[in-house]
Amino acid sequence: MGLIEKSRIKSPWILHFDNSSCNGCDIEILACLTPLYDVERFGMVNMGNPKHADVLLITGPVNRRTARVLKNLYAQVPDPKIVIAVGTCASSGGVFHNCYNVLGGVDKVIPVDVYIPGCAARPEAIIDGVVLALQKLASLRGDKK
Amino acid sequence: MAARTTVPFGPQHPVLPEPIQLKITYEDEKVVEVVPAIGYGHRGIEKACELNEYTKNIYLCERICGICSYIHSVSVVEVTEKLWPVELPPRVKYLRTIWAEMSRTHSHLLWLGLLADAFGFESMFLQFWRIRERVLDLLEMTTGQRVIQSVNVVGGVRRDISPEQKKTCIETLNTVRKESEALIKVLTKDYTVKSRTIGKGVLTKEQALQLGCAGPTLRGSGVREDARLTKYDAYGELNYEPVVEEAGDSYARALVRARELFQAIDLQLEALAKLPEGEIAVRVRGNPPANEDVMRTEAPRGELFYYAKGNGTRNLERLKVRTPTFANIPSLLVMLPGCELADVPVIVLSIDPCISCTER
Numbered sequence: 321m322g323l324i325e326k327s328r329i330k331s332p333w334i335l336h337f338d339n340s341s342c343n344g345c346d347i348e349i350l351a352c353l354t355p356l357y358d359v360e361r362f363g364m365v366n367m368g369n370p371k372h373a374d375v376l377l378i379t380g381p382v383n384r385r386t387a388r389v390l391k392n393l394y395a396q397v398p399d400p401k402i403v404i405a406v407g408t409c410a411s412s413g414g415v416f417h418n419c420y421n422v423l424g425g426v427d428k429v430i431p432v433d434v435y436i437p438g439c440a441a442r443p444e445a446i447i448d449g450v451v452l453a454l455q456k457l458a459s460l461r462g463d464k465k
Numbered sequence: 466m467a468a469r470t471t472v473p474f475g476p477q478h479p480v481l482p483e484p485i486q487l488k489i490t491y492e493d494e495k496v497v498e499v500v501p502a503i504g505y506g507h508r509g510i511e512k513a514c515e516l517n518e519y520t521k522n523i524y525l526c527e528r529i530c531g532i533c534s535y536i537h538s539v540s541v542v543e544v545t546e547k548l549w550p551v552e553l554p555p556r557v558k559y560l561r562t563i564w565a566e567m568s569r570t571h572s573h574l575l576w577l578g579l580l581a582d583a584f585g586f587e588s589m590f591l592q593f594w595r596i597r598e599r600v601l602d603l604l605e606m607t608t609g610q611r612v613i614q615s616v617n618v619v620g621g622v623r624r625d626i627s628p629e630q631k632k633t634c635i636e637t638l639n640t641v642r643k644e645s646e647a648l649i650k651v652l653t654k655d656y657t658v659k660s661r662t663i664g665k666g667v668l669t670k671e672q673a674l675q676l677g678c679a680g681p682t683l684r685g686s687g688v689r690e691d692a693r694l695t696k697y698d699a700y701g702e703l704n705y706e707p708v709v710e711e712a713g714d715s716y717a718r719a720l721v722r723a724r725e726l727f728q729a730i731d732l733q734l735e736a737l738a739k740l741p742e743g744e745i746a747v748r749v750r751g752n753p754p755a756n757e758d759v760m761r762t763e764a765p766r767g768e769l770f771y772y773a774k775g776n777g778t779r780n781l782e783r784l785k786v787r788t789p790t791f792a793n794i795p796s797l798l799v800m801l802p803g804c805e806l807a808d809v810p811v812i813v814l815s816i817d818p819c820i821s822c823t824e825r
Binding site: 337338339340341342343344345346347348350351354355356368370381383385386389393409415416418419420421422439440442 | 476477478483484504505506507508509510512513516517524525527528529530531532534575578590591592594595597598601611612613819821824
């Protein structure tokens with residue numbers, strides 16, 4: 321395993337994008353970064369730039385306007401990448417399923433690897449989901465160890 | 466003449482977790498023009514509220530915004546109750562006030578942290594969020610959920626605060642106050658914080674009134690205006706006076722929120738001490754009658770306005786929401802031109818934008 325592959329799994333960089341969520345999951349993602357949950361102990365760092373990211377954390381249902389933005393972001397994240405749908409609305413549209421501007425979950429637009437349920441998803445669940453995603457990221461490389 | 470550059474700020478930007486786009490035109494490093502493009506967060510909740518039964522609207526309206534979700538649920542519940550109208554037991558009014566002020570405490574701590582993050586003061590950001598977790602623990606203990614509480618129903622609340630919980634609340638709130646005081650000292654004394662906020666994004670009293678701003682943005686410009694002065698819930702019986710700062714810059718808006726943080730803790734302690742005994746819900750029969758009414762509440766970001774119209778069926782005919790950030794976004798068009806590129810995030814944050822509220 322090369323240095324880049326190893327560091328990708330030991331220190332995944334995360335890109336967070338809010339489709340049109342209620343902020344509930346977004347503040348829980350930020351809560352993950354703060355001292356009580358401290359996700360940095362797994363080497364995870366929140367990045368602003370999609371070109372530096374390995375893991376995409378998506379919150380909220382996809383609506384007609386953010387669908388294009390989401391596709392752009394997904395295309396900008398270099399391979400191998402993992403997409404995590406955080407929260408019930410990102411997974412299926414949730415409580416917003418009958419809103420006219422909502423297309424549904426993130427999987428309507430881009431492929432999703434891990435679904436984290438909850439409204440809002442608890443920080444523990446988010447950390448659990450990201451750790452699960454890392455196992456998948458390792459297996460994607462074909463050198464799982 | 467210097468070259469002009471247009472830079473998109475968003476819809477995906479590290480400072481704002483939410484999707485809004487500001488097309489900012491710079492001349493060298495100075496901002497000359499700002500065009501906001503909203504609509505990324507639009508879901509169509511108001512229409513969905515007409516399709517759902519009125520009891521389900523509570524859960525949908527709470528999810529208009531995850532940060533001020535409690536105040537949204539209070540507003541939708543109370544505007545629906547006004548259609549009958551339902552007479553609430555005094556304990557319900559106090560419980561709703563306590564939770565509303567608790568969510569204001571967590572929202573202001575969150576915002577103070579984000580402000581520190583916006584000018585790169587990362588340790589202060591983490592410290593504010595560490596304190597905030599204590600408030601979230603209280604919310605979880607008393608309502609059962611950290612972020613979206615779902616504790617209101619038409620006619621009352623679903624959970625009560627037991628005497629043991631009351632004791633824990635008082636202890637934790639005192640700890641929160643002590644820890645916040647230490648951090649706010651940094652905010653008010655630190656040279657770096659002052660140089661990044663004082664005189665940045667000035668909004669005069671006249672401009673604030675003309676643009677129809679709301680909440681801390683308005684009070685930071687020296688206007689004494691707060692929906693809590695309408696004495697809804699238990700505010701009429703509590704010792705309450707709005708926090709007003711005169712300067713109108715980003716620093717004044719930060720001070721308003723910092724002082725409101727302590728005021729919210731005081732209001733919670735006072736309401737907990739005065740908490741009357743009694744029922745926590747009354748039975749509400751039938752569908753909302755054909756009637757219309759409005760409700761004004763004070764969300765952490767400013768005045769929240771709800772309008773509801775019933776028609777005798779179990780669905781409301783119309784539910785209209787006007788949120789504080791919608792009123793505050795125009796103030797950015799006055800504050801941003803003339804500022805430096807590096808001050809844009811701080812000024813944008815200083816109105817505490819909540820895009821999911823605005824666009825619904």
